[in-house]
Each structure stands twice: as structure tokens, then as C-alpha cells.
Amino acid sequence: MSTLPPPPGCNVELTERVLVSFLREETHRIGMTRAVLGLSGGIDSALVIELAVRALGPENVLAVAMPYRESHPDSLRLARKSAKHTGVELEVVDISAMADGYLQDNPDLEDKSQEAVRLRRGNVFSRMRMTILYDRSAKLGGLVFGTSNKTELMLGYGTQYGDMASGINPIGDLYKSQVVALSRHLGVPNEIIDRPPSADLWAGQTDEDELGFTYDSIDSLLFRLIDRRESRATLIEQGFQADFIDTISRRVRMNQYKRRPPLIAKVAARTVNLDYRYARDWGT
Amino acid sequence: MDCRVALCQMRPKLGVIDSNLETHHQWLDRAIEAGAQIAVFPELSLTGYFLRDLTQDIAMTLDDPRIDALVQRSKDCSVVFGFVEESRDHRFYNSVIFAEDGKILQVHRKVHLPDYGIFEEGRYFASGDDFEPVESKHGRFGLMICEDAWHVTSGWLHFLNGVDAMLMPVASPARGIDTDEPELSSQKSWRSLTGAQALLFQTWVLRCNRVGFEDGTMFWGGSAFISPFGKAVVEAHGQEEELLIHNIDSESLKRARIQTPLLRDERPHMVRSHLARFLDDPDAERGIQAQDNSPSS
Numbered sequence: 155m156s157t158l159p160p161p162p163g164c165n166v167e168l169t170e171r172v173l174v175s176f177l178r179e180e181t182h183r184i185g186m187t188r189a190v191l192g193l194s195g196g197i198d199s200a201l202v203i204e205l206a207v208r209a210l211g212p213e214n215v216l217a218v219a220m221p222y223r224e225s226h227p228d229s230l231r232l233a234r235k236s237a238k239h240t241g242v243e244l245e246v247v248d249i250s251a252m253a254d255g256y257l258q259d260n261p262d263l264e265d266k267s268q269e270a271v272r273l274r275r276g277n278v279f280s281r282m283r284m285t286i287l288y289d290r291s292a293k294l295g296g297l298v299f300g301t302s303n304k305t306e307l308m309l310g311y312g313t314q315y316g317d318m319a320s321g322i323n324p325i326g327d328l329y330k331s332q333v334v335a336l337s338r339h340l341g342v343p344n345e346i347i348d349r350p351p352s353a354d355l356w357a358g359q360t361d362e363d364e365l366g367f368t369y370d371s372i373d374s375l376l377f378r379l380i381d382r383r384e385s386r387a388t389l390i391e392q393g394f395q396a397d398f399i400d401t402i403s404r405r406v407r408m409n410q411y412k413r414r415p416p417l418i419a420k421v422a423a424r425t426v427n428l429d430y431r432y433a434r435d436w437g438t
Numbered sequence: 439m440d441c442r443v444a445l446c447q448m449r450p451k452l453g454v455i456d457s458n459l460e461t462h463h464q465w466l467d468r469a470i471e472a473g474a475q476i477a478v479f480p481e482l483s484l485t486g487y488f489l490r491d492l493t494q495d496i497a498m499t500l501d502d503p504r505i506d507a508l509v510q511r512s513k514d515c516s517v518v519f520g521f522v523e524e525s526r527d528h529r530f531y532n533s534v535i536f537a538e539d540g541k542i543l544q545v546h547r548k549v550h551l552p553d554y555g556i557f558e559e560g561r562y563f564a565s566g567d568d569f570e571p572v573e574s575k576h577g578r579f580g581l582m583i584c585e586d587a588w589h590v591t592s593g594w595l596h597f598l599n600g601v602d603a604m605l606m607p608v609a610s611p612a613r614g615i616d617t618d619e620p621e622l623s624s625q626k627s628w629r630s631l632t633g634a635q636a637l638l639f640q641t642w643v644l645r646c647n648r649v650g651f652e653d654g655t656m657f658w659g660g661s662a663f664i665s666p667f668g669k670a671v672v673e674a675h676g677q678e679e680e681l682l683i684h685n686i687d688s689e690s691l692k693r694a695r696i697q698t699p700l701l702r703d704e705r706p707h708m709v710r711s712h713l714a715r716f717l718d719d720p721d722a723e724r725g726i727q728a729q730d731n732s733p734s735s
Binding site: 162163164165168169171172175176179180183322335430431432433434435436437438 | 453488491620622653656
């Protein structure tokens, strides 16, 4: 698939302006001044912290690194590097004890050779990290900033109520390729940008291995499929394999549930979010 | 028509009319201090834009004391502001009022309601059906609210009515961050659109967009005075609140219309006979229905 059209870029100055204003205004309008975010050592959270300090100032941002004893040591090292680069205080909360407390009581979560077990363990870690971030949010009066990008959201490549949970998310409408472009513009350390993307939920995991395709090819396809509404026939003409298009399209559809709040059984005249419809920014 | 106009590029609070009313008073104070004779506010300036079910909650009838409070201010400075109008038979309109000398001179109900993409106006609002010009002591003005401006017929009707300026209260959301474009694609489209209208219809075009975010969507501001030669003579470049003041004059209109007398040479009767044939042909009318998709605003 070397002849595919390129993944989407963006006007980085313009995007920076919109996203920084977004973070500042959507935080301040609810009477908050601070932000909390999880710093994984990866590019997405490194980008969000760059945006956060520009919006609120480094003194109003708390970064939390939450390693598990099996996490790659580079993850914490690069999280520190990212915090240092932005002048933000980094709190390290080791989740090994709390995670092991649960895992040890559930022997069926021991066998990491099974894919389903690896996935369950990964979800446990992800939701424990969410619990810590939301507790820090309450403690500090800071809003949790999300770090899921558009590629992950479309593919459902994230843990519902785990890393997908946040108060507001500045990068959820940027594909990975745009995250990379904006990160370079904002001076995210190259070591973080060039590191193979990984959820680091188990040793040796990389996103692209797990997804089965490169981010560039996925972003190129998603951008044309979703943003430009190009037809399957047009996509094939541009060099996309039919089974690649179909696999990704199916994955997007299968994960729609992760992008929406839970379904509510309708029985009344007005039902939350169905026909009781108000903006979240109502009254501000 | 020679007058000094203020474009109030402000940020309304979503659904908080009392606060927005206070904000309008403050902006009017500033506009009057700057010598403005007309102050223009953005679309739905008293209410905010993504109202959804708030539409009915915060609607006002024309005799509402909060509307009257602004109408009374027009004794000092004519004022154009936006709100949700509830008619006596409980239809809801996306309206603007042109008030002058303590009276409502005109209520323009938005004719073209966008109901696609991020817009849901067709779900909540009834459509207006008129583009009557406003006969103000300062000149003859054509009101168009946001999507109205995307339909060439709106501007054309104002053109035939010989308006001096088109006043456009707008709530245009930011979108489109293409690599090789220096500005948002929505901004670029609006600048082309309003520049072309000023040229084609040889009027001043005054575009007043709001700023701020609602549920993650930014309104990009960029309010502007565009001369009858199609040039943006004053333009807000930022996405921040800004009061823009400029004089609009008859002499520019006259020069533009002498240089290229488009209004003199327009042939509305030809359009009428063509349109009559077209509308009488059932196949052709179906063509209009099928193609009645609005462009992005």
C-alpha cells in the first residue's frame, strides 16, 4: 500500500490557536482554572500538556504518571521529560499495589499468554488510572483533559471509561498524522514523537502491530472515508485495498457504542439526550 | 446615507438572557461613545446559538420588557440585535430587530434555516418569508441572518430594492484546518461570499459574527465592513471580542454604480417571465426541490 494518498495534515498555527482557546474557555466558563492529565510518555498526552500550559499556564496543570511494575521504563522517563519541557509538576502514582491487589484475587487474569486476558488486564490498568485522575481532579478542582485522538476514537482503540474518559478533549478531532504535525510545531521532544506509538499495557505492545495496519494508511483512509465522504469505489481507485477499507469500516461501525453515552430505555415523553436536548455549555 | 456603524463582535452566554442584555447595554455604551449611529450585534445575540430545547424556553414575544429595554436604547443609537421570537400563535423564529428612535422599525425572521451538519435550525425554528428593506433615517438597509446570505436570491432582492448596505448578523462556526490554507475554510468561504455580494450587488456589506465557544465549537469572529467595490476596509482578524467602528458613505455607492452600473442594467422582468415559465413547469419545479440543498454557512 505504498502508493496510497498521504494522511491528512493541518495548518498548525491555526490549529494551535483554536485548541488553546478551546481549553481556556471551556475550562474557565465552568468556574475552573486548573487541569489534570495523565502523562504516559507517548505523543498524545505530550501534545495535550503542551496545549494545556499555553491555555492555563504551567502552574495550573497537574500531570500524573501512573506506571505499573511491568510498564516500559521509557514511559516514565519520557513522561518526566515532557513535564520538564513544559514546566509542569509531575506526580508519580505507582499503580502496582492497587492493580495487583485486584489481579491477585482473580487468578483467571494471570495467564498473559492469552489475548483476552491481556486485554482485560490492560482495561483494568486503564480504568485504575482514570480513577486516580478523577480523584486528583476532585482534590485540586482541576478538569481532566482527554488525550484520545480521532484515529483512536474512530477505531475504538481505547478503553471505555478508562483512557477515553475526560472532561474535555482538545485532540479528539485530530488524526494521528495531525497530532504528529502539531507536536512537532509545539516542540514536543523528538524522542517522544519518533517512539513507536504504544498503549504500553503489556510488554512489547505497539499500536500498529495490534491494529494490523500503519497509522499513515489508516489516517489516509479514515480522512477520506469520514471527513470527505468518499465512496468505496473512489477509494479503491486511489489504491486502497477493498479488504482494508472493509475491515476499517467495520471496525468503525462496531465501536460506535464507545463514542456514545449508554442507551436509555425510552418510556417517558422526554428522555435524556433523545428529546431532552441541551448543550453542555447551557447557562455559561 | 452617511453614517457611523459599530459592529459588536461579542460572546453571548448560552441561554442567559439577563446577562446578555446587560452585555448589550455595555456594548451600546461603548458604541455610542465612539460616535456610532447604528450598532449591529450577531445572530441570536441575546440568547447564544446552539440552543436546542432552550429555543422554546427562552423565546420572547415582541412586547417582552427585555426587548423593549433595547428598543428604548435606540433613541441614542439605532440597534440591530438577535433573539428567539415567539409569535402569538407559538411559532418560534430566529429573528433580528432593527430598532430606531425608541421604536421597532423591522423584525426580520430568518428565511433560510440550516439543518445539516452541525446545524439543527429546521428542527426548532419556523422560517420567515420576506426580505423587505428597512427604511431608516440613516439609509435603506437589507437584513440577512447568516444562512440567508448563502442564497443569492436574498441579496438579489435587496439589490433590486436599492439598499445602501446589507447588515448580516451571523453565528458562523469555525471548521476546516487544511494544511495549505492560511485561514479556516469557513472563514475563507464567508470572506469570498460577502466580498462577491458587495461586488455583485454594489452595496456595503456589514458582516457581524460572534466569538466564543459552545460545546467545543468555536465561532471565528472576523466581522467586517466590505465596501461596494468588494474590499474589506475594516476587518477583525482575531477570534476575540472586538468593537469595530467605521463610516459607511453614499459616495462610495455612487462611484461604484457609475463605474459599473449593474443595478441600472439589471433585467428583473426577464427573470420574472423566465421564473414564471420555470415554476409553471412541474418537472422544472421538482428540479428545484431536488436541488434545494444549502451550502455550508
